[in-house]
Amino acid sequence: MDSAEAIAQIVHSERSLERLRAKCIEHPRLRPEIAKHRAITRCVLTLTKLWPTYAEALQAPTLDEAIKLSDNGQKIIDAASEEIGSYEDLVESTRAYEDLSVSDFLDRALKALSISHPNLSLLDLAEVGAAEASSITDVPTDGGHGAQFLALNAAASVHLDANRFNSLLRETAQFCLNSPRLEKVAAERRALDGLAESARLLWESLTSFEAILLRENDEQALMRRTIKFYGEIYEDVAGPLFAWYNLLAGIKNQPYEKLIQADAAALARNLVHNSQTSSFLEDVGANLRNAAQHGNSFFLDGQRVTFNLRSYQEELTYAEVLDQFFSLLESTSAMSWSLSNSLTQAGFPLPTKEADAAYMNLSPFRLAVLWLRDRGTNVLDACETSESWSFTIDGDRNEVLELALTFMKTAPEALSEVTVRTLTLEAPLKIPFSAYGQFLTVRDDSVPSATVLAMLELWNACTMDGKPLLSTSDLKFATAVVGMFVLLKRDNSLIPHLRRTLELASSAGQPEVIDVIKQVYSQIRIPEEAKTRRLATKLNAWREESAAPTMPQSGAVTVYR
Structure with missing residues (x-):
């Protein structure tokens, strides 16, 4: 090929790119293809810079200059490829959300987040998400909403108008948090419950819609179901949000319980026509909602829908x-996240009924299992009943007690016991949660003897094979510590501690400890220097030879209420 031919091909390619650029500019930007449209348009616009660059190279005065300009051309090609590559990375990171072979949405979300944010634990994801969300919205964000933000933002980057979504997230987040009516509305009857119920209804709708997507591949059937799905989202999910935003903006002043009975489209229209909230919805959206609710209201022909x-x-x-459908999802996702986050910041987290959490597979037990696996613990078995949780792990026996106590702290009040065990045959260490709570209350006391006594109380309440964990060594150490303060420093404020140690020793059948405590009492009442000195020597020996009580470790622990 001679140079003239090569130049002709370059000119032809340049004109083709110009035509493609014009098509990209003219092509409607519709969800869920906006991100793809943007990536292709940027790629084409970048490539259109090639001809001027190569034209300069052809006219370069020296070979070195021509080579430099040709290198610039390669950089342009690389930049164009990078635009497409970035889009493909986004698609790959969200593909897990759409893998309907995995029925549980939470599993899909966690898998997707592990792809987009590798090597991060759940806690790390929450922190990273909270930081990113706060950066975009300029409002405080908790960890839970941080993780939600990462999932929403990933989906928005591929399927929604990402620029509008981020802008809307900032506007709605600041609007909600700064509303002087937020706490007043939150205190109204059914206001928080209504939002929580809408989350359950959204889950139900998604579950039903995904079941259809798995079985159905006829385009017309899918379009009909999409329109019906739009109607469900509009009424059950958007409706409560519209009511809340009407109240927060001061558009309506009636109680939430009454306002929620109003037509959702009328509430949406109020928001569109109010200066504070006009950008929150692209349009009222009532037409598609009405079509979804009326029979024979729309007809499908080819790739077109006629509404009548x-x-x-x-x-x-x-x-x-589809663009209208995704526009509604875009608005409601941002509005819902912002309102929920603001309520949490104000001390009004959305309540979730146990039955709803179980239906959505977001029960505390499920989250406990996820947390264990996320921290790298190999969960061999996990069992839940109405009264108990049980976990068998392949892990360090030294972490079993901490895990059991952690789970009981966060478990529902109705739960009677939590058991964590390794692959061991030893009988479980049984700990009453109330005794542990009392120990925590006293643990940070400035008086060391109070902490020691609290440990004795806990050990006395804990059992293994039906026997209290409290040992002779524990009682001797406590007697030595408390007795020395009372005997030598005359700290009578510790006498109640000494008395309780005596009671525990009596209950445990420890005559030697009982005798020494009685000697301390005797020397307090009628001190004799020689006897006091001998008694102090004995107490000091006990303190040195007896280890301070420490938290027990066992391969199996049951914490019970």
Whole structure:
């Protein structure tokens, strides 16, 4: 090929790129293809810089200059490839969300986040998400909403208008947090419960819709179900949000319980026409909602949908209907996240009924299992009943007690016991949770003897094979510590501690300890220097030869209420 031919091909390619650029600019930017459209457009716009660069190279005065300009051309090609590569990375990171072969949405979300944020634990994801969300919204964000943000933002980056979503997230987050009516509305009857119930209804709708996606591949059937799904989301999920935002903006002043009975479209219209909230929705969205709720209100022909309602007649392409559908999801996702985060910041986290959490597979037990696995613990077995949790792990026996206590702290009040065990045949160490709570209350006391006594109380309450854990060594150490303070420093404020140690020794049948404590009492009442000195020597020996009580370790622990 001679140089003239090569130049002709370059010119032809340049003109093709210009035509493609014009098509990209003219092509409607519709969800869920906005991110793809943006990536292709940027790629094409970058490539259009090639011809001017190579034209300069052809006219370069020296070979070195021509080579440099040619290198610039390669950089342009690399930049164009990077645009497509970045989009493909986004798609890959969200593909796990759409893997319907995994029925549980939480499992899909965690897998997707592990792809987009490798080597991060759940706690790390929460912290990273909270920092990113706060950076975008300029409002405080807790860890739970941080993790939610990462999932929402990933989906928005591929399927929604990411720029509008981030802008909307900032606007709604600041609007909610700064609303002087937030706490007043939160205190109203059914206001928080209504939002919580809408989350359950969203889950139900998603579950049903995904079941259809798994079985159905006919385009017309899927479009009909999408329109019906739009109606469910509009009424059950968006409706409560619209009511809340009407109240927060001061558009409506009636009680939430009454306002929620109003037409959702009327509430949406209020938001669109109010200066504070006009950007939160792209349109009222009532037409598609009405079509979803009325029989024979729309007809499908090829790739077009004809709507024929008394108040609305229009013909839209499938792509335009999908854009409206994703626009609603875009708005409600941002509005819901912002409101929930603001309520949490204000001390009004959304309540979740145990039955709803179980239905959504977000029960405390499920989250406990996820947390164990996330921290790298190999869970061999996990069992839940109405009264108990049980975990068998392949792990260090020294962490069993801490795990059992951690789970009981966060478990529902109705739970009677939590058992954590390794692969061991030893009988479980049984700990009453109330005794542990009392120990925590006293543990940070400035008086060392109080901490020692609290440990004795805990050990006396703990059992293994039906026998209290309290040992002779524990009692001797406590007697030595408390007795020395009372005997030598005359600290009578510790006499109640000494008395309780005597009671525990009597209960445990420890005559030697009982005798020494009685000697301490005797020397307090009628001190004799020689006897006091001998007694102090004995107490000091006990202190040195007896180890201070420490938290027990066992390969099997049961914490019970």
